[in-house]
Amino acid sequence: MAMTGPRRSGRSRLTILLLVLTSITVLTLDFRGVGFLGDARRAVGSALSPLQGAADFVATPFQNTWHGVTGYDDLEAENEALRIQVEQLEGEAARNADVAAQYDELVSQVDIPWVGGLSTATARVVQQPASSFSHVIGIDKGSGAGIREGMPVVVGDGEGLGGLVGRIVDVGEGRASVQLVTDPDFRVGVRLVTSQRFGTASGQGAGRDLRIDTGIEPGEPDADLPSLEILTTSGIDDRSSFPASIPVGKVTRTRPANGGLTLEVFAEPLADLDQLSFVSVVLTTPVG
Amino acid sequence: MLRAARLTLVLVLVLTVQTTWLADARPFGATGDLLLLVAIAAGMAAGPVRGATVGFIAGVAMDLVLLTPFGLSSLTYLAVGFIVGTVHDGVLRSAPWIPVLVTFVASALGIVFLVMLGQLLGQQFRVPGLPRIVLVTAVINTLLAFPALFVARWIEKAAPDRMLQPSMRGLR
Numbered sequence: 001m002a003m004t005g006p007r008r009s010g011r012s013r014l015t016i017l018l019l020v021l022t023s024i025t026v027l028t029l030d031f032r033g034v035g036f037l038g039d040a041r042r043a044v045g046s047a048l049s050p051l052q053g054a055a056d057f058v059a060t061p062f063q064n065t066w067h068g069v070t071g072y073d074d075l076e077a078e079n080e081a082l083r084i085q086v087e088q089l090e091g092e093a094a095r096n097a098d099v100a101a102q103y104d105e106l107v108s109q110v111d112i113p114w115v116g117g118l119s120t121a122t123a124r125v126v127q128q129p130a131s132s133f134s135h136v137i138g139i140d141k142g143s144g145a146g147i148r149e150g151m152p153v154v155v156g157d158g159e160g161l162g163g164l165v166g167r168i169v170d171v172g173e174g175r176a177s178v179q180l181v182t183d184p185d186f187r188v189g190v191r192l193v194t195s196q197r198f199g200t201a202s203g204q205g206a207g208r209d210l211r212i213d214t215g216i217e218p219g220e221p222d223a224d225l226p227s228l229e230i231l232t233t234s235g236i237d238d239r240s241s242f243p244a245s246i247p248v249g250k251v252t253r254t255r256p257a258n259g260g261l262t263l264e265v266f267a268e269p270l271a272d273l274d275q276l277s278f279v280s281v282v283l284t285t286p287v288g
Numbered sequence: 289m290l291r292a293a294r295l296t297l298v299l300v301l302v303l304t305v306q307t308t309w310l311a312d313a314r315p316f317g318a319t320g321d322l323l324l325l326v327a328i329a330a331g332m333a334a335g336p337v338r339g340a341t342v343g344f345i346a347g348v349a350m351d352l353v354l355l356t357p358f359g360l361s362s363l364t365y366l367a368v369g370f371i372v373g374t375v376h377d378g379v380l381r382s383a384p385w386i387p388v389l390v391t392f393v394a395s396a397l398g399i400v401f402l403v404m405l406g407q408l409l410g411q412q413f414r415v416p417g418l419p420r421i422v423l424v425t426a427v428i429n430t431l432l433a434f435p436a437l438f439v440a441r442w443i444e445k446a447a448p449d450r451m452l453q454p455s456m457r458g459l460r
Contacts, residue, residue, distance in 0.1 A: 019341065052307060055309065132318040179355070
């Protein structure tokens, strides 16, 4: 027998009410850190993995074409920038010895071989941020490779520098999630290499520079930061859970903040977060 | 049962496309939101209750692949599916441009609602390019409006009591 109008309407309202209440309940459980939601996410991530692999395999030729089309202007600009860079390097070849000395000095300051004594696990990036508001990528290694929550994730640039990519925020057996340094919720204690000032870097969203609160006042001698000064992790317990001296970014600009009382520093991440294929997880026990 | 199976199949496929092709392509820096489109299409095809129900399920699927608060997407898509179903039931549906308009507006408002709800819940959606993301998502969803509506109707045709629902008229 067909359901009458008012009864159907009542059932509809009840359905909507139940769905809303369920959503709010789940939200509350998530905020309280109930474990099974994380387990469910990891299970779905593992279940989707083969499908994502197959989809990537099918789409690769189309993706390459797409990137070729959409990135044509970028490639031209990059080409031009590289040509200028080559000319500059050729012009500086005569000062090679001096440059080498400066380089050695820089290495000693920045402590570039930061990864020398630390074990790493190299992982492939298998998932880019799934929504426009997500700053989390997926990698194909997990607890089976010794990866734990809070570990720093880095990438090299082939010349030994590279930089900090983010931190592990969720770990499954064969997968892990990495919160990128550009995530507005990301915080890391940093050190300005030349001035030896400490601060806290925070993400500002994809494609934007990191913001560093240093407490430097505009009138201070340290306020004249050298252009492209490098930031590394500070390794100080109450500011950073990462080992010291991981390169984070290079200073691009400064501006007065807090009514001119302090100087706000902005830095471009050293890691190219748009071109991540492989990353390394530093297998160190997070401090704090 | 058949309807649930069809919906599951569609959601798995859409989730896979969302987390691979769209996440990688990121046209104009935005990933689009196909699961929101699923909720909108369900609302248009089968009315507010089904729109809300499918929106909730699609939202849970999205919540499972993001690390944003669990329930944020489900609550948003639920609201969008319900509102689209209510509005769409109340207008003359013979005009072909109505699904296009509804999809565009609902997609844009859905993203704005998601960000607002996220901010209320303490998420730092510090998105300088929010208008761009809203526009790209709305355009992508609008381009796919008719295929999505076709798929939503295919799912709902499997419902045993479809002839009882006023919003299902004209599905055959």
